[in-house]
Amino acid sequence: MPQVWEVPLYPYRRSADQDARAPVRHPVVIVGAGPVGLVMAIDLALGGVPVVLLDENDRVSTGSRAICFAKRTLEILDRLGCGEPMVDKGVQWHAGRVFLDRRQVYAFDLLPEGGHRRPAFINLQQYRFEAFLVERIRALQAEGRPIDLRGANRVFAIDARDDHVSVTIDTPDGPYRIEADWLIACDGANSPIRTMLGLEFLGRTFEDNFLIADIVMAADLPSERRFWFDPPFNRGQSALLHRQPDNVWRVDFQLGRDIDKAEERKPENVIRRLRAFLGEKAEFELEWVSIYTFQCRRMARFRHGRILFAGDAAHQVSPFGARGANSGIQDADNLGWKLRLVIDGKAPGALIDSYDFERIQAADENILNSTRSTDFITPKSAVSRLFRDAVLELAEHRAFARPLVNSGRLSLPCTHDGSPLNGADADGLPARTRPGAPAADAPLGEDWLIDRLGGGFQLVTIDTPAPDRLDCDGIGVERVALSAADDPSRALAERYLGPADGAVYLVRPDQHVAARWRQFDEAEVRAAVARATARQ
Amino acid sequence: MPELITQPNIDRPDDFYAELIGLHEGLARQESDALNARLILLLANHIGDREVLRQAMRAARRP
Numbered sequence: 001m002p003q004v005w006e007v008p009l010y011p012y013r014r015s016a017d018q019d020a021r022a023p024v025r026h027p028v029v030i031v032g033a034g035p036v037g038l039v040m041a042i043d044l045a046l047g048g049v050p051v052v053l054l055d056e057n058d059r060v061s062t063g064s065r066a067i068c069f070a071k072r073t074l075e076i077l078d079r080l081g082c083g084e085p086m087v088d089k090g091v092q093w094h095a096g097r098v099f100l101d102r103r104q105v106y107a108f109d110l111l112p113e114g115g116h117r118r119p120a121f122i123n124l125q126q127y128r129f130e131a132f133l134v135e136r137i138r139a140l141q142a143e144g145r146p147i148d149l150r151g152a153n154r155v156f157a158i159d160a161r162d163d164h165v166s167v168t169i170d171t172p173d174g175p176y177r178i179e180a181d182w183l184i185a186c187d188g189a190n191s192p193i194r195t196m197l198g199l200e201f202l203g204r205t206f207e208d209n210f211l212i213a214d215i216v217m218a219a220d221l222p223s224e225r226r227f228w229f230d231p232p233f234n235r236g237q238s239a240l241l242h243r244q245p246d247n248v249w250r251v252d253f254q255l256g257r258d259i260d261k262a263e264e265r266k267p268e269n270v271i272r273r274l275r276a277f278l279g280e281k282a283e284f285e286l287e288w289v290s291i292y293t294f295q296c297r298r299m300a301r302f303r304h305g306r307i308l309f310a311g312d313a314a315h316q317v318s319p320f321g322a323r324g325a326n327s328g329i330q331d332a333d334n335l336g337w338k339l340r341l342v343i344d345g346k347a348p349g350a351l352i353d354s355y356d357f358e359r360i361q362a363a364d365e366n367i368l369n370s371t372r373s374t375d376f377i378t379p380k381s382a383v384s385r386l387f388r389d390a391v392l393e394l395a396e397h398r399a400f401a402r403p404l405v406n407s408g409r410l411s412l413p414c415t416h417d418g419s420p421l422n423g424a425d426a427d428g429l430p431a432r433t434r435p436g437a438p439a440a441d442a443p444l445g446e447d448w449l450i451d452r453l454g455g456g457f458q459l460v461t462i463d464t465p466a467p468d469r470l471d472c473d474g475i476g477v478e479r480v481a482l483s484a485a486d487d488p489s490r491a492l493a494e495r496y497l498g499p500a501d502g503a504v505y506l507v508r509p510d511q512h513v514a515a516r517w518r519q520f521d522e523a524e525v526r527a528a529v530a531r532a533t534a535r536q
Numbered sequence: 537m538p539e540l541i542t543q544p545n546i547d548r549p550d551d552f553y554a555e556l557i558g559l560h561e562g563l564a565r566q567e568s569d570a571l572n573a574r575l576i577l578l579l580a581n582h583i584g585d586r587e588v589l590r591q592a593m594r595a596a597r598r599p
């Protein structure tokens with residue numbers, strides 16, 4: 001059986017656009033069918049916006065790429081109708097161990113508080129992740145949803161006008177041109193679109209090289225993340241071992257700065273390293289082997305008129321902390337509803353500017369976190385190494401030093417404090433669900449709160465009267481009526497009420513809190529909807 | 537707001553000083569450096585207050 005990455009999942013087919021006399025105009029063209037472009041297309045199509053999704057390739061990505069997908073990503077996938085198969089296939093994990101030399105210095109458990117439908121993380125190969133998304137697109141197409149996925153369509157020129165973008169595409173049948181009201185560039189870290197526009201992508205490059213291998217091995221090891229500092233099998237460097245589905249393991253060796261890449265990549269040398277690590281008797285096959293260096297950088301702005309950048313095209317992080325694909329998917333989550341309202345004429349174009357504000361805020365948070373992890377793992381100066389080693393030495397016996405050990409932090413979604421879309425906040429309600437925060441999940445008997453949220457604006461009321469529906473100049477706001485008694489575990493009350501008896505939350509289509517009050521007040525809710533849609 | 541104490545606060549200062557220097561006796565430069573780093577981390581955690589720590593870092597940089 002061929003591997004999933006060998007199958008042309010969306011082979012080239014001639015499009016009617018290629019035979020049109022004049023370039024055909026589309027509301028949205030997405031360039032790049034990586035994780036971010038695929039999610040973007042699904043989100044828009046579910047909202048009824050027709051999308052053309054172009055990729056120069058016709059299959060999922062190859063090589064050692066993303067493996068850890070965080071809880072917030074799984075919640076977004078649930079909203080898009082494809083979380084379940086990924087969670088079923090993925091490896092759930094929550095435990096991690098950190099070693100110094102031969103000793104374990106620290107073990108952690110990410111299993112956070114209960115009362116969430118989804119786990120903190122699953123591990124799933126990026127090629128599988130993408131294949132599930134393509135499957136979802138096929139199911140939506142079968143329902144008549146407007147997604148046009150075109151393989152072997154390489155964008156090689158664009159012309160940005162005031163009211164549209166002209167896109168020139170190369171295909172096996174030669175080039176053709178289309179026009180887009182909006183163009184979303186999800187074309188990856190080397191974004192050809194960014195280059196065509198001559199836009200900068202500034203930040204830091206880390207000098208250390210990493211050998212990353214995915215190996216197939218029937219090992220009887222637990223599903224936990226293991227990280228070594230200065231192990232005997234990779235002196236002075238670090239190493240990582242992480243489980244993926246189907247007996248695939250991710251191995252990650254820090255190699256240092258000045259190395260001979262061609263030499264290190266040779267299978268015999270990789271196998272020698274792996275044997276030193278896994279034992280002489282270990283049996284494994286190499287799936288992928290690559291040598292990476294990492295960067296942390298972003299564009300100065302993600303919106304350029306009618307061109308929007310998302311995912312790695314807009315920002316890039318080192319993989320420690322798993323914030324690349326996870327944050328790109330949150331970009332799509334943030335942009336989808338905004339673009340839909342603007343295209344439907346229900347919100348002004350200024351709403352798109354809030355994408356720039358909110359996702360740059362998130363990118364900066366992600367870059368900060370992944371830079372700190374990378375600096376801890378690969379100290380840049382003698383003194384930075386001195387303190388790093390001191391932290392590790394102390395961590396073995398002194399609990400205080402363990403929170404300082406940074407081999408990658410849990411990827412958490414950004415709370416958009418200060419966003420121009422945020423409305424009123426009420427005193428005394430819990431900080432974690434303040435305006436700008438992603439709604440925290442809570443159990444509702446057999447159900448989950450998060451599954452009842454998203455898609456449109458909603459008014460979540462807890463033990464507070466309010467109308468079932470409100471029409472705000474064409475934007476419907478549906479009530480989700482809850483009671484603290486719906487959740488005997490009291491997580492709902494703890495996360496949304498604190499000491500209050502009741503509360504009203506305005507939740508955005510991307511499940512982020514827009515505003516909240518102690519009681520319902522129609523004028524207040526209308527004002528908050530106006531603000532959250534940049535009408536005011 | 538908590539303030540970094542910069543007035544004398546250590547009982548029998550000569551004894552403390554001798555203890556601090558004595559701690560490093562027989563250590564190579566690298567071992568001494570590592571010990572100092574561990575000591576800073578232990579003391580910093582004991583103080584805990586970020587504002588006091590910030591004042592101490594500033595004071596150390598500009599004696």
Ligand SMILES: Cc1cc2nc3c(=O)[nH]c(=O)nc-3n(C[C@H](O)[C@H](O)[C@H](O)COP(=O)(O)OP(=O)(O)OC[C@H]3O[C@@H](n4cnc5c(N)ncnc54)[C@H](O)[C@@H]3O)c2cc1C
Pocket residue numbers: 031032033034035036037054055056057061064065066067068069126153154155156186187188189191192193212292310311312313319322323324325326327328
């Ligand atoms: C070793 C490693 C480990 C990682 N681990 C994690 C992790 O655990 N968790 C995590 O969240 N992230 C991780 N990442 C990051 C993750 O792989 C990326 O963030 C993610 O792939 C970005 O998705 P994207 O859709 O923005 O871009 P890409 O996946 O790069 O997709 C871009 C797409 O655009 C297409 N394209 C490019 N140019 C054109 C053109 N001119 N015309 C048409 N199509 C074009 C390409 O064919 C491609 O399909 C890791 C990365 C690496 C390298």
